Amino acid sequence: MADTADKVTRFSAALVEEAGTEGAREHRSARQQLEHWARVGRGVSLRTSAARRRVEAALAGTLPITELTPEESVVFDAEIDAHLEERLARTDMVTDRAAQGFSSVALDELGRMVEYRPDGSTVILE
Structure with missing residues (x-):
């Protein structure tokens, strides 16, 4: 008999928050909304x-995106959005750019604009 117990899965805080917001509109909990999105995504992927x-x-890249129908374009855009979110979640752009000799500007945990320099130094921008 297959194990039907719930499994622990981690989601980004932003995704859980979005699921809570969307779920409230659909009269679902955040968990129910995440499960709904997973089922819809599975159906599309399969x-x-x-x-x-x-x-x-x-x-x-073997078919120009201009040849997609409007419905296909919606799925294409959703796939690209998901890929970008996954990539951004596991990429440290500041570190990557510093390794290439570039400075970066980003918000710190206090919401201040900070320049991160390739030498590891930082400057809070006014």
């Missing part, structure tokens, strides 16, 4: 229709 193959071809 489709092997011609439209899905066209979106996958556009994602791979």
Whole structure:
């Protein structure tokens, strides 16, 4: 018999917050909203229709995105958004840019603009 107990899964705080907001509009808890989004995403990902193959071809760069239908473009955009969010969550742009010799400007935990220099020094910008 398969184990049907709930599994612990981590989500970003931003995603949980968005799920709470959207879930409230749909009369769902944040958890129910995340599960709903997962089921919808699974259904889209599992489709092997011609439209899905066209979106996958556009994602791979073998089909110009200008050839997608409006509905296919929505799925394409959602796939790109998800990929970017995943990539940004695991990438430290300040460190990467410093390794290339570039400074970066970002907000610190207090909301101040800070310049992060390649030598490791920082300057709070007024």
